[in-house]
Amino acid sequence: MxxxxxxxxxxxxxVVVTANRVGDGAVVYRRAxxxxxxxxAAAAVATDAASAQALVKAAVADDLRAVGSYIAPVSxxxxxxxxxxxxxxxxxxRGPTIDLPTMPNLSSVVAxxxxxxx
Amino acid sequence: xxxxxDFDRTxxxxxxxxxxxxxxxxxxGELTEDExxxxxxxxxxxxxxxAYMLRTAIPYGTLSSTQLRMLAHVARRxxxxxxxxxxxxxxxxxxxxxxxLPDAMAALASVGMHGMQTSGNCVRNITTDQWAGVAPDExxxxxxxxELVRQHVTLHPEFSFLPRKFKIAxxxxxxxxxxxxxxxxxLRLHRNGAGEIGFEVMVGGGLGRTPFLAKTVKPFLxxxxxxxxxxxxxxTYNEFGRRDNxxxxxxxxxxxxxxxxxxxxxxxxxxxxxxxxxxALDPAGFAEIAARFRYPTYAQLDDSPPExxxxxxxxxxxxxxxxxxxxxxxxxxxxxxxxxxxPEGGTPGDLTAEQMDAVADLAERYSFDxxxxxxxxxxxLPHVAQHDLPALWRELDAIGVATPNVNLITDIISCPGLDxxxxxxxRSIPIAQEITRRFRNPELTRNLGRLHINISGCINACGHHxxxxxxxxxxxxxxxxxxxxxxxxKADENATLxxxxxxxxPYAQVADVVEDIAAAYVELRQRPEELFIDTVKRIGVxxxxxxxxxxx
Numbered sequence: 001m002x003x004x005x006x007x008x009x010x011x012x013x014x015v016v017v018t019a020n021r022v023g024d025g026a027v028v029y030r031r032a033x034x035x036x037x038x039x040x041a042a043a044a045v046a047t048d049a050a051s052a053q054a055l056v057k058a059a060v061a062d063d064l065r066a067v068g069s070y071i072a073p074v075s076x077x078x079x080x081x082x083x084x085x086x087x088x089x090x091x092x093x094r095g096p097t098i099d100l101p102t103m104p105n106l107s108s109v110v111a112x113x114x115x116x117x118x
Numbered sequence: 119x120x121x122x123x124d125f126d127r128t129x130x131x132x133x134x135x136x137x138x139x140x141x142x143x144x145x146x147g148e149l150t151e152d153e154x155x156x157x158x159x160x161x162x163x164x165x166x167x168x169a170y171m172l173r174t175a176i177p178y179g180t181l182s183s184t185q186l187r188m189l190a191h192v193a194r195r196x197x198x199x200x201x202x203x204x205x206x207x208x209x210x211x212x213x214x215x216x217x218x219l220p221d222a223m224a225a226l227a228s229v230g231m232h233g234m235q236t237s238g239n240c241v242r243n244i245t246t247d248q249w250a251g252v253a254p255d256e257x258x259x260x261x262x263x264x265e266l267v268r269q270h271v272t273l274h275p276e277f278s279f280l281p282r283k284f285k286i287a288x289x290x291x292x293x294x295x296x297x298x299x300x301x302x303x304x305l306r307l308h309r310n311g312a313g314e315i316g317f318e319v320m321v322g323g324g325l326g327r328t329p330f331l332a333k334t335v336k337p338f339l340x341x342x343x344x345x346x347x348x349x350x351x352x353x354t355y356n357e358f359g360r361r362d363n364x365x366x367x368x369x370x371x372x373x374x375x376x377x378x379x380x381x382x383x384x385x386x387x388x389x390x391x392x393x394x395x396x397x398a399l400d401p402a403g404f405a406e407i408a409a410r411f412r413y414p415t416y417a418q419l420d421d422s423p424p425e426x427x428x429x430x431x432x433x434x435x436x437x438x439x440x441x442x443x444x445x446x447x448x449x450x451x452x453x454x455x456x457x458x459x460x461p462e463g464g465t466p467g468d469l470t471a472e473q474m475d476a477v478a479d480l481a482e483r484y485s486f487d488x489x490x491x492x493x494x495x496x497x498x499l500p501h502v503a504q505h506d507l508p509a510l511w512r513e514l515d516a517i518g519v520a521t522p523n524v525n526l527i528t529d530i531i532s533c534p535g536l537d538x539x540x541x542x543x544x545r546s547i548p549i550a551q552e553i554t555r556r557f558r559n560p561e562l563t564r565n566l567g568r569l570h571i572n573i574s575g576c577i578n579a580c581g582h583h584x585x586x587x588x589x590x591x592x593x594x595x596x597x598x599x600x601x602x603x604x605x606x607x608k609a610d611e612n613a614t615l616x617x618x619x620x621x622x623x624p625y626a627q628v629a630d631v632v633e634d635i636a637a638a639y640v641e642l643r644q645r646p647e648e649l650f651i652d653t654v655k656r657i658g659v660x661x662x663x664x665x666x667x668x669x670x
Contacts, residue, residue, distance in 0.1 A: 023145060024215035025169035064147040067165060086597050088536060092167050096537035098547050101200040101465060103472040103517070 009049045009056075014074050016043040016082065017055045018092070019066035027092045028066055030059045036066055040082050040093055045074065119182055119488055120265070121410045122230040129272075130227045133234060137161050138220035145217065160240075162208075162233025163219060166540050172214045173236040174226055175243035177268070178250060178261040179207040179491040183478035186489055188229040190474035196222040201474070203459060203467040205493045205531060205582055206285070207245045208236055212538050240278050241271040241352070244286045247295040248492035251413065252500045254448045257307045257315055260290035262408045263344065267305075269407070270345055270397075277352050281359035282367035284352070285324070292611070297493055299323045299331040299613035300585060302369045303351060310338045317344060321351060321381065322373030323613075325579035330370040331613050333378035335385060343389075346397040350389035354381065414486035414501050419451020421504065429508035435522075436511050438560065442522035444507065453504050455485075457497040457519040458529065462554045465547050466532040467495030469519075476517045484510045495531055496524065526563040527571060527636065528554040531582055535575030535592060536599075542575035544592025544599035544625070549573055552629040557636075566636055569650045570608070585609035587651045588635060589616040590628060599625040605635065605662050606654040619663045623670065631666050638665040 017030040021038075028036040029043035037043065046052035052071050059069035073085025084090040091097060137157070144154040158164075162173035174189075181189075189209055193201045196218050197211040204210055214222060226232060235243050244264040251259040267286060271277050277284075289296045290307040298304035304320040317339040323332030339347050355369045358376070373381045430437040445454040457477065460466050469477075477497065481489045484506050485499035492498060497519070502510060514520040523529045530553060533539065535546030550573055557563050572586025576593075583589035589604035600622035607616030623631055636650075642661055643653045654662070 020165055020169075022151075023217045025165055027168060063150050067151045087599065088167070091536060095168060096547075097545060098465060098537055098551065100198060101468040101470050103470045 009053050009071065011047065011049045011052055011071075012073075013085070014045050014047050014076050014082075015052050015071045015085075016040070016045055016074050017052070017059045017069055018043075018072045018089070019059060019069040022065055022067055030055055030066075030069070034058060034062075036062075040074070040084065043074075043082060045076070045082060046071075119412050120177065120180060120261070121412060123410070126230060127227075130230060130232045130234075133161065133232060134220065134223045134227045137223060141216060141220050156238070159238045160234065161223070162236035163214075163216075164237065164540075166212065166538050167536075168538065169213045170216050170219065171538070172211045172219065172222060172233060173204070173208050174211075174231055174233050175236050176207050176209060176231075176491050177243065178246045178264055179248040179493075180250075180261065181489040181491065182229075183482045183487045183489070185229045185231060186474050186478040186481070188225060188231065190471040190478070192222050192225055193471040193474065195225070199472075200468050200470045202465070202534060203469065203491055203495050203497070205495060205533075205580060206243065207248070207491050207493060208243065209491075210534075212534070235272065237283075239280045239282050239284075241274075241280070241284045241286060244268050244288060245296055245301075245493065246288050247291055248490040248498055249295060249445070249454055249500065250290070250490075251411065252447050252449075252452075252454055253291050253295075254446050255291045255293055256448065257290045257309065259408075259411060260288040260296075260305075260307060262404070262411055263290075263305065263307070263317075263341075264288040265407050265410070266345065266404060267348055270348070271352075276356065280352070280356060281361045282364070282369075284355070284369065286348075294609075294611040294613075295492065297582070297585065297609040297613070298611075300325055300329075300582065300609055301332060303348065304332050305344065305348075308338075314338075314340070316340050317347075319347060319351075321385075322370040322378065324368050324370040325582060325584050326368070327365060327577040327579075328368075328371065328374075329579070329584040329615050330374060331615065332370075333373060335378055335382035342399040343393055344399065346393040346395070347385070347389055349392060349397055350385045353388050354384045358384065414488075416449045416452060416501070417503065419503060419505070421450050423451070423505040426504050426507055433508075435515075436508060438564075439511055439515075439520055439522040440507060442526070442564075443520070443524045447501070449501075451504055453502050453507065455499045455502045455507070455510065455514075456492075456524045457499065457514060458521040458524055459496050459519065460523055460529050460554065461518050461521050462528070462558050463551050464518075464554070466530050466550050469497075473517050473519065476513070477519065480510060480513055493531075494529065496529070522560060523563055525568045525570070527557050527566050527569040527632075528563055529570070530554070531570070531572040531586065533574050533576075533580035535573070535581075539575060539580075541578055542592065543577075543594040544575050544601065546573040546575040546581055546590075546592060549590060549592075549601070549625070549628050553632055556629050556633055565646070566639070567646075567649050569636075569639075571632065572607070582609065583607075584615045585613060586616060587654070588632060590632075593622055595622065601625065601628045603628075603631055603635075603666070605659055606651065608651055617659045619659055620667050623666075627670070634666050635662050638662055 320332035574581035604616030
């Protein structure tokens with residue numbers, strides 16, 4: 001796979017640089033000050049290829065804190081809110097689009113036995 | 119159950135210690151991600167959309183209650199309280215933290231479990247029929263042969279860096295419940311004309327972007343030669359398999375490009391050079407492995423006890439569940455019970471920690487402490503006395519694993535899709551959930567009969583869409599989710615790849631299309647007993663294509 005640094009970057013709109021945090025894999029975004037944040041609102045937004053390239057180059061070099069840095073599209077609302085630019089990024093930001101599994105109501109029999117044991 | 123020995127325990131414990139050191143070096147910055155990635159993959163650790171994912175092997179789909187409770191503990195302590203059973207007899211945790219992975223692995227290792235060979239370009243965890251050892255139509259327990267092969271290939275230096283991953287399945291029944299033909303290598307125990315038991319050897323199956331069914335390269339292989347023949351196949355693959363193009367690196371491409379006959383000739387040449395050497399079957403070693411698989415001491419019981427008939431007459435829900443989820447056992451008076459992990463609106467294959475604990479308790483009380491995991495993403499209790507079925511059903515029903523939809527249209531195989539997976543182009547789970555809602559009426563699903571829907575969120579085909587009676591493949595078109603629909607695939611002893619019915623449809627129309635296909639089938643079948651897959655075979659794809667696209 002071509003490294004993000006070797007790819008010819010084409011920007012058709014605003015972008016951010018995103019990755020996963022090394023310690024726990026959480027979705028993070030590159031901030032303008034060189035740090036990382038889990039809040040998309042705090043991400044550095046690039047609107048041209050040169051600044052996107054610079055942002056991702058610095059992010060990839062920060063291998064100790066984040067892994068798999070890449071450029072992701074975003075959209076900006078009129079009041080400047082940053083929103084994910086596609087479904088994949090929406091899911092990365094907000095989590096699965098489905099409810100995570102929960103236990104159905106246990107019958108009293110199983111519940112009592114389980115709790116008695118534990 | 120398989121009884122682990124000191125060698126197994128030491129191997130797994132040493133791997134945990136090694137990985138703990140590797141994680142520490144990664145977190146300290148001593149290892150870069152490029153250096154660390156192959157090490158984590160050797161232990162089943164992936165990085166997905168939201169977090170790391172830990173894939174843990176469930177050898178031959180066999181679990182003890184103690185092991186299942188440990189899976190529950192890991193889900194609760196290190197993940198978000200649930201696990202996902204996959205199509206290869208694994209469990210995946212989707213929210214694992216790298217910092218905590220060594221402790222999670224140590225917990226798993228305490229019950230003999232690990233993630234070795236669940237990823238990477240090695241021989242992956244070998245799979246079998248989830249009814250191994252209890253199926254009435256079985257010739258021998260295939261797990262013993264699978265374990266023989268597993269012991270030979272685990273950490274084998276020659277096979278640790280294959281051109282690509284290598285999946286082996288072993289079957290032993292007339293009905294294939296292990297999807298043998300979609301594996302890189304499949305071994306099927308059967309009897310030849312002289313009544314001897316040996317293996318049919320099939321090579322070069324696989325799904326993904328270039329699906330192939332495995333070809334038989336040796337119709338009958340004597341048992342004594344199984345290791346040498348597997349070795350010869352792996353060596354041939356290692357020598358000729360492509361390493362220059364990841365999309366052409368699987369053995370299926372090699373078998374296809376060389377031709378099965380030419381491939382088999384290469385294997386035979388290699389095999390004849392080694393077959394009478396150290397790899398010829400050692401009966402004592404084999405007996406030692408066989409002795410590690412312990413079977414319950416069954417009571418002497420009669421089939422169809424009167425109390426079962428009374429209970430069936432008294433409760434139509436119980437009666438419907440027995441019809442659907444209970445299968446014959448090779449021992450009189452016992453049954454194999456499938457636990458559906460496909461409730462209405464649920465995620466196929468997911469189980470909460472509390473459900474795991476409850477199933478473990480039930481297995482202890484009703485199934486000689488044993489649980490099985492099948493590639494259809496359901497569980498089974500393999501040794502249930504038939505007279506216990508009414509009591510067991512009430513408890514399974516209470517924990518949500520007694521939906522009577524086994525092998526029916528809502529018993530959907532689904533990959534995690536874009537909700538979790540970094541490779542996916544489209545979501546799978548919400549599609550499956552919507553279909554289960556559309557077909558929530560049990561009478562409707564029963565009327566449709568056996569009908570398998572398989573869903574994959576990308577071309578890698580973890581959801582086995584090519585071999586679904588109805589296959590659904592998620593693709594991305596201009597940033598939107600679209601789905602290609604196939605019909606006519608199947609993964610059993612008459613395995614077939616499904617045929618595309620037409621252009622991909624948008625996300626919102628997939629469940630409508632499935633309803634259209636189901637309605638067309640009901641109209642087109644010759645009689646109610648004609649299964650969907652047989653109707654497709656008889657009339658082809660065209661009538662379904664017409665029905666689906668007539669108004670689209």
